[in-house]
Amino acid sequence: MAQFNLYQEEFHPSPIRHIWLEFKRSHFALIGFAILLLFCAIAILAPLLAPYDPNVQNTNTILLPPAWEGNGSISHIFGTDALGRDVFSRTLYGCRVTFGSSIFLVLIAATIGVALGTFAGMNKGIKSSILNHLLDSLMAVPTLLIAIIIVAILGTGLWNSMWAIILALIPQFVHQTRTFVREEMKKDYILLDKLDGAGSTRIFWSSILPSMFELLVVQSTLALSVAIIDISALGFLNLGAQSPVVELGASLSQSLEVAYSAPWLVALPGFCIFLMVLSINIVGEGLRNALRNRLIH
Amino acid sequence: MLNLLLRYINLMVLTIAILIIISFSLAYVFPGDTLTNISGIVPQSNEQRVALEAVFKLDRSIFVQFWYYIENLISGDWGVSSSSQISLLEEISIAFPATIELITYALLVSIFIGIPLGFIGGIWHHKPFDFGVVTFSVVSYSFPVFWLALIFITIFSLQLGYLPLSGRVNFLYDIPHSSGFILWDIMLADIPDKKDAFKDALRHLILPTASIALVTTAIFIRFTRRSIMDEMNKGYIDAAKSRGFTTKQIFFKHGLRNSLLPILPLMAMQISTLITNAMVVETIFSWPGIGNWIIQAIYQRDYPAIRIGMLVVSVFVVTLTITIEFISRAIDPARDKFQRGAV
Numbered sequence: 001m002a003q004f005n006l007y008q009e010e011f012h013p014s015p016i017r018h019i020w021l022e023f024k025r026s027h028f029a030l031i032g033f034a035i036l037l038l039f040c041a042i043a044i045l046a047p048l049l050a051p052y053d054p055n056v057q058n059t060n061t062i063l064l065p066p067a068w069e070g071n072g073s074i075s076h077i078f079g080t081d082a083l084g085r086d087v088f089s090r091t092l093y094g095c096r097v098t099f100g101s102s103i104f105l106v107l108i109a110a111t112i113g114v115a116l117g118t119f120a121g122m123n124k125g126i127k128s129s130i131l132n133h134l135l136d137s138l139m140a141v142p143t144l145l146i147a148i149i150i151v152a153i154l155g156t157g158l159w160n161s162m163w164a165i166i167l168a169l170i171p172q173f174v175h176q177t178r179t180f181v182r183e184e185m186k187k188d189y190i191l192l193d194k195l196d197g198a199g200s201t202r203i204f205w206s207s208i209l210p211s212m213f214e215l216l217v218v219q220s221t222l223a224l225s226v227a228i229i230d231i232s233a234l235g236f237l238n239l240g241a242q243s244p245v246v247e248l249g250a251s252l253s254q255s256l257e258v259a260y261s262a263p264w265l266v267a268l269p270g271f272c273i274f275l276m277v278l279s280i281n282i283v284g285e286g287l288r289n290a291l292r293n294r295l296i297h
Numbered sequence: 298m299l300n301l302l303l304r305y306i307n308l309m310v311l312t313i314a315i316l317i318i319i320s321f322s323l324a325y326v327f328p329g330d331t332l333t334n335i336s337g338i339v340p341q342s343n344e345q346r347v348a349l350e351a352v353f354k355l356d357r358s359i360f361v362q363f364w365y366y367i368e369n370l371i372s373g374d375w376g377v378s379s380s381s382q383i384s385l386l387e388e389i390s391i392a393f394p395a396t397i398e399l400i401t402y403a404l405l406v407s408i409f410i411g412i413p414l415g416f417i418g419g420i421w422h423h424k425p426f427d428f429g430v431v432t433f434s435v436v437s438y439s440f441p442v443f444w445l446a447l448i449f450i451t452i453f454s455l456q457l458g459y460l461p462l463s464g465r466v467n468f469l470y471d472i473p474h475s476s477g478f479i480l481w482d483i484m485l486a487d488i489p490d491k492k493d494a495f496k497d498a499l500r501h502l503i504l505p506t507a508s509i510a511l512v513t514t515a516i517f518i519r520f521t522r523r524s525i526m527d528e529m530n531k532g533y534i535d536a537a538k539s540r541g542f543t544t545k546q547i548f549f550k551h552g553l554r555n556s557l558l559p560i561l562p563l564m565a566m567q568i569s570t571l572i573t574n575a576m577v578v579e580t581i582f583s584w585p586g587i588g589n590w591i592i593q594a595i596y597q598r599d600y601p602a603i604r605i606g607m608l609v610v611s612v613f614v615v616t617l618t619i620t621i622e623f624i625s626r627a628i629d630p631a632r633d634k635f636q637r638g639a640v
Contacts, residue, residue, distance in 0.1 A: 134315065139569065141316075141569075141607070141610075141611040141614070142569045142570075142572045142573040142576070142610065142611075142614065143569075143573050144572075144573045144576050144577070144588070145573075145576075145591070145606075145607050145610060145611065148591060148592070148595045148603060148607070149323065149603065149607055151595060152327055152328075152595055152598070152600065152603050153323075153326055153327060153328070225438075225439065229441050229442070230573075232441055232443075233441065233442070233443055233573075233577050236443045236577070237577065237580065237592060238596075239595065249441075249443070252443075252444070256447075259447075259451075260455075263451070266444075266447060270441065270444035270447070270448075273441045273444065274439055274440060274441060274444065277439040277440075277441070278435070278436065278439035281435050281438055281439050282435060285431075285435060
């Protein structure tokens with residue numbers, strides 16, 4: 001590691017600025033970040049951007065090809081589906097539902113996971129051991145099975161599939177948090193806090209959580225990509241979002257019937273999911289590299 | 298060592314017990330009649346209902362019911378499917394080997410492709426080849442598995458017509474069912490066109506296996522690459538270098554083995570992902586496996602089948618996960634108890 005010379009530095013970037021400086025060295029990460037921002041914008045602004053209502057059926061224009069093909073029309077950029085609905089609007093709304101709900105469920109899973117993980121990491125003995133066993137058994141049940149069980153109990157719907165994925169994501173957050181908290185609790189600065197008389201709540205909020213923040217961000221990007229794939233897979237299997245709600249996986253499976261005459265109806269939603277997950281993975285990879293390298297340079 | 302073994306057996310028994318409790322309580326939590334949920338039989342008359350309740354001990358306390366449930370599970374009397382009225386044990390013993398076969402080949406493919414690629418990328422990291430490997434792994438990790446399967450079908454089955462679209466083997470070949478693993482069954486079978494049947498079964502396997510294996514390969518590449526990079530940066534490698542060993546010697550004597558150690562627990566973590574992906578791919582390729590079976594069961598609201606299917610799959614995953622974790626702990630005692638692989 002390079003010599004760290006505090007007093008000769010003219011300018012002291014904050015840790016977050018350090019990460020940004022390191023992150024923007026990679027062009028791919030920046031491109032991924034731009035695509036991710038684009039999807040964020042779509043998720044927020046979809047009602048303003050969409051030219052048509054995604055559920056309005058126009059029987060005059062059925063299965064219109066996209067604008068770049070010979071028979072396409074510029075009034076429907078991505079063409080129309082088997083019921084004459086505008087595919088561009090449906091894709092925008094689909095991104096909004098898939099991306100927005102994934103972010104939402106990752107936030108919930110992270111909050112619950114960190115709370116449980118801290119509890120397990122700070123406590124020893126029977127309480128944390130019971131939690132570990134429960135989590136191990138939960139982790140063993142594949143996401144799709146949890147989803148199927150929840151759908152069997154509560155019925156299909158976007159919210160029910162979201163609960164299933166939250167349940168499946170929590171154990172990862174708990175494991176990460178628990179390992180981290182356990183390691184941190186052995187360190188000297190925590191001992192110092194303890195000697196100063198800080199309780200475990202204060203130790204968590206003012207000492208452990210700030211140092212855990214970066215780990216959480218990286219773990220969340222991983223969880224987000226898993227969440228998007230899972231939520232669209234459930235939609236694809238007709239176990240997730242139901243008809244009036246436009247979801248990418250669900251609209252992909254609906255257009256399978258006309259896949260041979262209208263392949264773009266299958267290609268477009270799938271490509272959107274792929275691009276979303278790809279940009280998140282690139283940003284996640286860039287963040288991890290930035291965190292690893294920021295102390296070296 | 299014995300202590301460790303006992304601890305892992307304890308862990309496995311406890312986890313399976315929790316899973317059995319969950320599956321038992323599902324009969325009560327699922328909508329509809331508890332009697333139908335636990336037995337799979339819809340009573341036609343009041344007398345039949347009373348008789349069935351007496352058989353399944355539903356008139357007794359919940360602990361008696363639970364004990365009877367465990368007894369039935371152990372003796373292989375798992376009830377019948379409410380949609381087909383066939384014994385669940387029989388249906389699962391046909392469907393589950395098909396899934397195990399599929400994920401085994403997918404796992405093998407990803408091990409034999411992912412780990413060597415990861416090693417090459419890790420040793421010559423930040424070189425053009427490594428750049429290609431990393432790009433491949435990030436891109437293929439981002440594919441939604443159902444879309445990938447559809448792309449494969451479009452290209453190889455519909456456009457080019459090289460590979461079959463669905464199923465395990467062509468109906469022309471009448472393969473007797475013995476073990477449930479199709480390749481093994483064909484080798485054992487006493488049929489004239491064995492070679493053609495084997496080839497046909499292989500052709501059916503290619504697309505589903507490739508769809509499942511791609512994501513797992515990506516994870517293996519990333520993990521192996523990181524592992525070898527971390528290992529080759531350690532102090533003892535520098536020490537060996539300063540003693541004059543060549544990079545080749547160091548890699549094959551020390552780096553390879555030590556960086557393989559953390560990959561084993563990663564494999565344990567991948568089983569659940571593999572099964573999830575296999576379930577989706579099975580429905581697309583009409584592969585007669587357990588995933589397809591459970592998804593059909595939810596479409597038909599066949600609650601006994603979902604209950605037992607969930608129990609069988611999760612017990613399988615738990616057993617495998619804990620066994621692999623035990624092995625990796627046994628060969629690497631320095632590993633921390635709570636340390637887990639991370640991608």
